[in-house]
């Protein structure tokens with residue numbers, strides 16, 4: 001490693017350099033249609049959250065005043081085995097092309113670990129699709145004990161393949177349409193939502209905190225408090241999320257967050273980003289899903305993606321709406337075992353895990369690569 005490379009925490013004024021590095025490293029950044037500047041988006045993400053508003057979890061590497069590496073984390077309170085714990089989630093992480101393969105990425109992670117220790121954050125989780133990092137992380141970290149699957153609903157398979165060609169045509173090989181049909185038939189929605197009303201909103205109401213508490217003891221779930229949700233999905237800098245609430249009288253029984261990503265100009269992709277209902281309210285899950293999907297159908301969205309823990313009770317609801325398990329699992333890691341906490345995670349069952357696109361920081365635009 002060159003001796004004049006320095007590592008330090010983020011300082012206001014670094015934004016432009018960091019964004020340029022990320023755009024170069026990822027081809028573009030963020031791969032989202034945003035309505036503000038990239039710098040403002042970065043500020044929303046790393047200095048706008050109710051849990052870390054100073055960018056204290058962003059480390060940069062510099063060579064002669066140029067930012068050539070960055071490792072960024074968000075801080076989230078997570079319910080872990082029924083108890084509250086602070087987690088860091090590893091977000092944008094990149095090293096300039098000319099500096100790769102010299103250990104900088106590892107060093108940035110290490111510097112961030114020091115910050116985590118200072119802030120008393122014991123746990124971290126992160127995802128990657130980069131094959132280099134998958135290989136490295138498989139050796140070092142712990143794979144999350146419940147597989148997170150990618151559910152996909154495609155209307156016109158030919159159109160999807162013409163827009164995002166695949167090397168190995170999974171969609172053809174599995175007979176996607178036949179599978180989708182069988183799923184719909186076997187998981188026909190119950191239609192048990194007679195008394196419910198759906199409301200579209202731009203802000204989460206106070207009742208959402210009660211909805212979170214009503215989930216009971218969860219093995220792993222980001223604390224979806226109203227403050228968190230309003231930062232994550234309602235700040236205009238985050239982009240155009242859509243939120244539907246399901247009410248039974250004045251009782252909030254669930255919500256769904258969806259988004260259409262218009263990053264690819266002529267092929268917009270839909271996502272069910274977050275979905276949560278009171279335990280036992282299967283009808284609400286179906287109604288919320290139907291409502292979000294109906295809106296995307298009206299906009300002519302051909303593909304909708306979602307993520308859930310494999311075997312979760314919502315899985316049949318997705319299947320009933322034409323979603324199919326793409327068999328593309330997320331590479332999700334945690335450092336948890338290194339803290340002697342393995343027991344907490346090993347007892348997880350899928351219904352005690354709340355994990356979806358809202359739990360990570362990107363919406364994939366090159367499906368089936370998630």
Ligand SMILES: CC(C)(COP(=O)(O)OP(=O)(O)OC[C@H]1O[C@@H](n2cnc3c(N)ncnc32)[C@H](O)[C@@H]1OP(=O)(O)O)[C@@H](O)C(=O)NCCC(=O)NCCS
Nearest residue numbers: 025093094095100101102103104105106127128130132136
């Ligand atoms: C991924 C990335 C951050 C790695 O940065 P780097 O400074 O080159 O990584 P390091 O030199 O610290 O090496 C990290 C590991 O990858 C391995 N590695 C690095 N370059 C490699 C290559 N070309 N081929 C195979 N392995 C490689 C290293 O041996 C090391 O493995 P180890 O942890 O088992 O020792 C960098 O390639 C990058 O910015 N990529 C584009 C953006 C991206 O994909 N970010 C990750 C998003 S999660």
